[in-house]
Amino acid sequence: MNIAIIGYGKMGREIEKICRERDHDIVCIIDVGDEDKFNSDEFKSAQVAIEFSSPESALENYRRAFAADVPVVSGTTGWLDNIDEVKEACEEEGKTFFYASNFSLGVNILFAVNSYLAKIMNNFPEYNVHIDETHHIHKLDAPSGTAITLAEGIMDSIEQKKQWKLNEETTDDDLRINSYREKEVPGIHTVKYESEVDEIEITHNAKSRKGFALGAVLAAEFTANKKGFLGMKDLLPF
Ligand SMILES: NC(=O)c1ccc[n+]([C@@H]2O[C@H](COP(=O)([O-])OP(=O)(O)OC[C@H]3O[C@@H](n4cnc5c(N)ncnc54)[C@H](O)[C@@H]3O)[C@@H](O)[C@H]2O)c1
Known part of the structure; x- marks a missing residue:
């Protein structure tokens, strides 16, 4: 699968490792200051973007990914006051978004x-x-x-x-x-x-960040061909 990574910190790097282990192609990596990359062909070729950035930047990253029509899997915490805007984008504009406060x-x-x-x-x-x-x-x-x-x-x-x-x-x-x-x-x-x-x-x-990163990549694999606002209840069988 073609995957973009938004936020290349501790989680972004761990996610990159798991993606490579699972034979996914990382087509674009975006960190702070790389906003132009949202308009690139590389980013638009992603089947899904995995976003772990900061509470202040998450919503703007979702908006930019939606504008490029790339589904988003996000684990960033601390932005949920704005959740209604994201749900609306899914319900009224056909966007795809998977959120978990914890992917483990x-x-x-x-x-x-x-x-x-x-x-x-x-x-x-x-x-x-x-x-x-x-x-x-x-x-x-x-x-x-x-x-x-x-x-x-x-x-x-x-x-x-x-x-x-x-x-x-x-x-x-x-x-x-x-x-x-x-x-x-x-x-x-x-x-x-x-x-x-x-x-x-x-x-x-949690013994390390690996469990969070693996869960996020499994969510990305699940999300690629879906529509709407998704969460762990959709991914896990309980
Ligand atoms: N849901 C989960 O399972 C889970 C697990 C671990 C961490 N988290 C959350 O994920 C987020 C990131 O955690 P981390 O440990 O990787 O933090 P981190 O500080 O190591 O990395 C965050 C990265 O985001 C980048 N960033 C900041 N603004 C950006 C922007 N506008 N666009 C793109 N990138 C930007 C930073 O430069 C940094 O590289 C936090 O909100 C944390 O609470 C969630």
Whole structure:
């Protein structure tokens, strides 16, 4: 497959490696300052573009890729306030966009277990729940997109939790998220239920970025011939 890479940082480079291992052709690599390349024949020859840049640049990158009629798979976090514009482009203009706050298979299994556990725990108000997330010190956004997805999965079922709050004093109605930034940690997420007598905890600990990059390339292979707004629920069989 012909693949373009937008954002050539830690994730972009890892994605390039996986693409080459899977015999894909990297037809164009775009980083900051390379905006002209969106109009190039090389970029337009891509069957899909994989975008991992920054919260501030992601939306403009999607607009440029859509203008060149190239489907986008993106994992950039921290831009979701603008999600309606992207959904509209898919629904009304026939564009294709695949988004995941976390492309790792293990994290998506954690999401499924998290939703199931929350349904059970709604029957046991003596347990209070919170989320801990730890990432490397270079991460620009907090909480992580993954922690927000976990929080949404909890709030869908735990009736008492009305909104999440980051590193703040919380009341019983708030779901507390603690964000920690340490060294080069690729990503650790824990959901913990605590009562007076015990604790129940589920954790995902990424050993490297490889799982995220592989998931993004699998999503690109899946997306190439599809239309619309897609996500991990479309890709994974659960
Ligand atoms: N969804 C997932 O599974 C997942 C996994 C890891 C990281 N992420 C997210 O992916 C994003 C990138 O992470 P990273 O670790 O590669 O960061 P990084 O800082 O190493 O790389 C980002 C790259 O984007 C480039 N960039 C900045 N503005 C640009 C622009 N306008 N056009 C093109 N490129 C531009 C930067 O120069 C840099 O090379 C972050 O938002 C991070 O939270 C998501």
